[in-house]
Amino acid sequence: MRIYKECLYCGKELTGRTDKKFCDPQCKSGYQYQKEKQNPERFYNKVDNQLKLNxxxxxxxxxxxxxxxxxxxxxxxxxxxxxxxxxxxxxxxxxxxxxxxxxxxxxxxxxxxxxxxxxxxxxxxxx
Structure with missing residues (x-):
């Protein structure tokens, strides 16, 4: 019994392991990037980014x-x-x-x- 029928990022039909969520590493990376973009920036990231810019x-x-x-x-x-x-x-x-x-x-x-x-x-x- 397959848990996910389609890739969580691009929607292609999945083949292979039954617990597979993504069709390839690029879709996994793209999904994680999109997910992280939706989260508000954490305080640590703001400080780190400003230090790098300075x-x-x-x-x-x-x-x-x-x-x-x-x-x-x-x-x-x-x-x-x-x-x-x-x-x-x-x-x-x-x-x-x-x-x-x-x-x-x-x-x-x-x-x-x-x-x-x-x-x-x-x-x-x-x-």
Missing amino acids: RKILKEFNKGGKVTIRTEVLKELGFNPNFFTHYWKNTKGDVYLFVFEYGFLKKTELGKDKYILVTWQDYMEKA
Whole structure:
């Protein structure tokens, strides 16, 4: 006695095992993708996606190891400074927020908000 008569994704008639749900791996994958798309995004996924986006943006703009860039430029691309993985405080008391190996420090110069972008250095571990 067959449990499922048709593929749950494409509707083709199933042959083979009696407990088979899908006609091939592509239909199984497509079904799971559709099912997951209907679920609201979980908090973990939102955080993970934002961290990945922040890292990608910081990496793109920090090619030289230390760069200054206007805040609006990063925020227009979806950068959110509230999502970071750790921080480092230098001897002057400035707190750099890091997204994995890429860090940023918010500064205001001449009334303009800017970020100083840096990359993680070995000496930062000792502080």
